[in-house]
Amino acid sequence: MKKLNKTTKSNLITYGMVIVLFVLMQALVSAGQISSLLQGLLVPLCAYIILAVSLNLTVGILGELSLGHAGFMCVGAFTSAFFSKCMAEAIPVSGVRYFLAILIGAACAGICGILIGIPVLRLKGDYLAIVTLAFGEIIKNIVNILFIGRDEAGFHFSTKDTLSLGLSADGEVIVNGPQGITGTPKDSTFAIGVVLILITLFIVLNLIHSRSGRAIMAIRDNRIAAESIGINITKYKLMAFSVSASLAGVAGVIYAHNLATLTAQPKNFGYNMSIMILVFVVLGGIGNIRGSVIAAIVLTLLPELLRGLSDYRMLIYAVVLIVMMLFNWSPKAIAWREQYASKFKRNKKEAA
């Protein structure tokens, strides 16, 4: 057999890890070892992993801080839920419908990513961060005032209330402003989620190791140098940003098709969510895709595993977060760790 090169090997480890975890979880679920609470968390967990991996593309590979990732997820969630609800009768096969919903969610979020990316990517650093945060909040706000209904005459739109839609007697309200979308078919399953994670990983890992990926990383490392060797900055920045946005849209599709009622709350689509995903990315290691997957799993399950501590669990979560950041990033801690590691190695050598 031909020897695999280092990148392929590392990628295969990442895919393998996800598959092994999936098989393990399935075995535990069928053995009845997992509480129903934790089982309910499995599908959102898939969405979080995809979000973390896709945000890592923006933050780690492109090197721009985005605080509006939940906004793209929101676009994907609402467009796909809208589609699924409209087509629930026209396409009775759930698999086909869900597949189309994913494509639509990803496409809409990707288009949003391009539209937002064109003006936003001109900014730098913290300014870019705050503008992405602003866009995320605006998307959430718009979704909350949107009313869409359908009757035999077609679709009706309004930004006020359901009455001003002017629906006929047998018309139905599909998007009901702050009450969101009710009755989305529950098509998301853990298995589909894992398949989507693998597809996301495949897209992101291949993008990183392609010619375009190297161009994107060149822009991250030195924009001016990259520009001077003829890399089209705008094109590659937009590419990374919109791919990241459309993958976030896919995560939104998974999230939306797991809920009976989809509403845009600050909790699920606000900046809190964007920040939570950013925490996954930074703790997992900026630019390290496998790290994002692991961090998303650990940090999603951690509050649930700490549930026995009830009121203290979020407090402990916060403390763990701070301590981990200090341990991982503080120059003193890094120096201490290196010193300790070298001592350990020397001891080993002497013993041998």
Place this chain on the structure above:
Amino acid sequence: MSFISYLINGISLGSVYAIIALGYTMVYGIAKMLNFAHGDVIMIGAYVVMASITRAGLPPFAAILVSIVFCTVLGVVIETVAYRPLLNAASSLAVLITAIGVSYLLQNIALLIFGANTISFASVVSVPALVLAGGALTITGETIVTIICCIVIMTALMVFIKKSKAGQAMLAVSEDKGAAQLMGINVNGTIALTFAIGSALAAVAGVLLCSAYPTLTPYTGAMPGIKAFVAAVFGGIGSIPGALIGGILLGVIEIFGKAYISSQMADAIVFGVLIVILLVKPAGILGKNIQEKV
């Protein structure tokens, strides 16, 4: 007449944003970090005032003093324990995430001590309302106090930074840390002082905010914190007059948006204006646009 009343309300809300934005802008200017926990210091400040009035029975003025001292100490402790080890870290994101951790921590401490229920915050301002134009225009005492506080704080801070040695040290550190250290400035001390001032201002802002909008939950500080951050970016982050202009502008836009366009869309309007301003002036209204050189 309603226009003038909205305008005054907007300026009052904007003054609170400006005071909070000062904390952001000063910390950003010196430590180059976004202190996400700043909004939660506001919330802690308001809880301390509430607790010292209702539980310890202190008079309002003493309660505010206690709160200011408490928040100042809190700010310095947060800076020393959580931020200082990371100020020279390889990635500037590290300290941002730590700040988010501190924000979660403060929210959950407040949640454990005071519970998740909304507490109604009794106004600590005892200034009578001003009735103008034969009753057509009423300016509440809270509004008057807020605007006066904002003016006093701004002036005092400008004088402090221009005239005092510590203020000059702050400017020097924000300009160039290494050079400031060579000139014999205690860099860590100056950064701690900045956090102390920022947190003391947050306590004041907390009292003013909760006097005007008398509800208090562990999450009260989050949204004003983000808005004030937007205000700081509006005016040009790092600039003190910028924080004032940004804050007032934001407050007025928010109140007008609520009154004339749509109350649900007020936040979207605020953020929309921010985006437009940043696209026209990428460094904010008073920010300096530094060209990157090879």
